[in-house]
Amino acid sequence: MNLSGGFVGSLGDYSTGASQIIMPHVVGSIEVYEQQTSWPVVLENSKVVVIWGANPLATLRIAWTATDEQGFKYFEELKNKKDIKVIVIDPIRSETAQYFDKAQWIAPVPNTDTAMMLGMMHYLYESGKYDKEFIENYTYGFDKFLPYLLGKTDNTPKNLEWASKICGIDKDTLKELADTFVSNRTMLMSGWGMQRAHHGEQPHWAMVTLAAMIGQIGLPGGGFGLSYHYSNGGAPTCKGAVIGGVNSASVGKFNDEGGILTSKILPINAIDEIYILARVELDTYAMAFLADNNILLHIFSAYQSFRGSFFPNTSNSVNKSGFVLLAQLRAFDDLSKRLFIAREITRARILNAAINCKVYGVSLDTAPHLDALARACDIAAVMAVEGGFAKWYFAAWNEIIEDQRSFKFTTRSKRPPADKINALISYVNTRIYNVCLSEIYKTELDPRIGFLHEPNYRALSLHLDLAEIFKPILGDRLIFGMLNKREITAKDFETDAGRIRFGREAVQKIELKMIEKLSSCANVAGQSLTWRQIIRREANQIKKYVCEGVPYEGLVWR
Structure with missing residues (x-):
C-alpha cells in the first residue's frame, strides 16, 4: 500500500x-x-x-x-x-x-x-x-x-x-x-x-x-x-517452570582467586554503557543482547588504556539521521562554520580552565590566548592556540596540587604516561571522552565528524571536540579534589613492566567519584539536568547550529 x-x-x-x-x-x-x-x-x-x-x-x-x-x-x-x-x-x-x-x-x-x-x-x-x-x-x-x-x-x-x-x-x-x-x-x-x-x-x-x-x-x-482483570490474568498457564526473557545483568566483585565476594542484579534498562577494565569473556550472544538493548561497551587494557568501543547498529540505535549527517558534512566543509564551532569550543575550554585556576587562587591571564583565538583564520591556528594555552594551564597545576613531591607536573606525556600525574590525567580524560561519545551517540550527530579535531581513518573525533569543554569542568576538578583531599595518593599506583597503572581500589575510588558527579544535577538554562544530560545538551546545541543555524555558544561553567 x-x-x-x-x-x-x-x-x-x-x-x-x-x-x-x-x-x-x-x-x-x-x-x-x-x-x-x-x-x-x-x-x-x-x-x-x-x-x-x-x-x-x-x-x-x-x-x-x-x-x-x-x-x-x-x-x-x-x-x-x-x-x-x-x-x-x-x-x-x-x-x-x-x-x-x-x-x-x-x-x-x-x-x-x-x-x-x-x-x-x-x-x-x-x-x-x-x-x-x-x-x-x-x-x-x-x-x-x-x-x-x-x-x-x-x-x-x-x-x-x-x-x-x-x-x-x-x-x-x-x-x-x-x-x-x-x-x-x-x-x-x-x-x-x-x-x-x-x-x-x-x-x-x-x-x-x-x-x-x-x-x-x-x-x-x-x-x-496490571492484568488480573482481563483474559484470565494470573491463572496458571502450565505445570512446568516458565523461563522468562533475559531482562537483567548480574555483576560481581571477585577476589584474586576468582571467587565471588559480592554480586548484584542490575536491570538491563538501567544500563546505558559498560566499561570493561578487567579480564572478561564475552560471546556473540552477549554482544547481540547488548546491541538489542542499545548498550555501548568501552574496553580498557590492563594498564587502564582505552582500546576501543562497541556501538550497536540495530533498529534501536539513535544515531541514524541522513538529514543530520548531510548537515554535519556541509558544516564541516564550510570553513566559516567549522571555524566558528572550533573557536567556540576552544574559547569555552580556555575560560573553564581559567575558572578552575581562579577557584584555587591561581592567576592565569586568558586575554592573550583569547586574542590569538579571535585572529585564528584556520583550524591549525585554533589548535595552536589551544596547545599554547594548555602549557600555561598545566604549569598552573603545580600551584593548585598540594602534593608536589608525588604529583609535580613537568610535561604532558601519553601512551604510556611517564609519571603518576600523567597517568591520572590520561585515565580521567579517557573517561570524559567515553562519556561524551556515549552522549553523542544518543543524539543524531555522527561522532566521526569533528570540527576542531581532524577526522581520520582510525578514530572518531567529535567526542574529542566536546570533551575539550568538559575536561576542565568535570575531569580536572575531580583530579584536584581527589589529590588535595588525599583520596588518591602515591600508594594508589603500581609499576608493571615499566608502566604505571592504578591499583584496583584506586580505580574504584575514581569511578565512584565520576559516577557521583555525572549523576549530580546542575541548573543550565533554567533546567535541572544531570551532567550527562548537560553533555548531551551541548551536543544538541551543536546539532541545532549545523542543522538550523541557531547560534552556538560553548558552555562556560562558573
Whole structure:
C-alpha cells in the first residue's frame, strides 16, 4: 500500500495505549499483557489484595480471543479467604466492590490515582517506613524522583495533605492504607481504565514506584500486577517452570582467586554503557543482547588504556539521521562554520580552565590566548592556540596540587604516561571522552565528524571536540579534589613492566567519584539536568547550529 501512495497505520491499541509505551522504560517489559503472579501464589501468601481501578467481575467475561472465564473462580476463592484483607479503590461501587461486600471500599475523585499514590509514597519516605534496601539494590532513578516527591523541584511537597485535597480521601485514611501496605504482604492489582486519560502513563508508573517503596516486588504474593482483570490474568498457564526473557545483568566483585565476594542484579534498562577494565569473556550472544538493548561497551587494557568501543547498529540505535549527517558534512566543509564551532569550543575550554585556576587562587591571564583565538583564520591556528594555552594551564597545576613531591607536573606525556600525574590525567580524560561519545551517540550527530579535531581513518573525533569543554569542568576538578583531599595518593599506583597503572581500589575510588558527579544535577538554562544530560545538551546545541543555524555558544561553567 505504501508503494501506491501511502496509508494510515496504527501504533499500540486502545486498551493499554499509554501503559504499553511507558512500562518497557519502567520495568523492562510491556507488563500489561504478560503473565501475572499466579493466583495460587497470591492466595497462599498475600495478606492484603488491593483491586485498584479495576472491575474484574465485569471485564473477565472478555479476552483477546474466546475466554473460558477461569479468573472468576480465583476471585471467588479470594472472597472466601478469611485471612486476606481485600481493598477496592474505585470512584464507583462497581460489581466487584459489591461482590466483595466485606471489603474496604475507597472512592477517590476520578483520575487522581497518581496523586493518591504520591501522598502515600511521601508518607512512607518521611516516616522511614519504605524499603530503603530494596530501592538501593533493585531500582534505578529514585534519586531523580525524590526531589519531585519532596517538592524540591516545584516547591510543592506531595504529602498526605496535598494528596487528600486532590483525591478527596482524608489524610488519615491514606496514612492507614500506606501502613497496611508496608506492614503486610500486599498485592496491588490495577486495571487499565486509569491509564486511558491525559498523562495516562503516570498511574501505572506511580504504582510500580509505590510497590518498589513497599519493597515486596519479587516476593511470593507481593508486588503489583496490571492484568488480573482481563483474559484470565494470573491463572496458571502450565505445570512446568516458565523461563522468562533475559531482562537483567548480574555483576560481581571477585577476589584474586576468582571467587565471588559480592554480586548484584542490575536491570538491563538501567544500563546505558559498560566499561570493561578487567579480564572478561564475552560471546556473540552477549554482544547481540547488548546491541538489542542499545548498550555501548568501552574496553580498557590492563594498564587502564582505552582500546576501543562497541556501538550497536540495530533498529534501536539513535544515531541514524541522513538529514543530520548531510548537515554535519556541509558544516564541516564550510570553513566559516567549522571555524566558528572550533573557536567556540576552544574559547569555552580556555575560560573553564581559567575558572578552575581562579577557584584555587591561581592567576592565569586568558586575554592573550583569547586574542590569538579571535585572529585564528584556520583550524591549525585554533589548535595552536589551544596547545599554547594548555602549557600555561598545566604549569598552573603545580600551584593548585598540594602534593608536589608525588604529583609535580613537568610535561604532558601519553601512551604510556611517564609519571603518576600523567597517568591520572590520561585515565580521567579517557573517561570524559567515553562519556561524551556515549552522549553523542544518543543524539543524531555522527561522532566521526569533528570540527576542531581532524577526522581520520582510525578514530572518531567529535567526542574529542566536546570533551575539550568538559575536561576542565568535570575531569580536572575531580583530579584536584581527589589529590588535595588525599583520596588518591602515591600508594594508589603500581609499576608493571615499566608502566604505571592504578591499583584496583584506586580505580574504584575514581569511578565512584565520576559516577557521583555525572549523576549530580546542575541548573543550565533554567533546567535541572544531570551532567550527562548537560553533555548531551551541548551536543544538541551543536546539532541545532549545523542543522538550523541557531547560534552556538560553548558552555562556560562558573
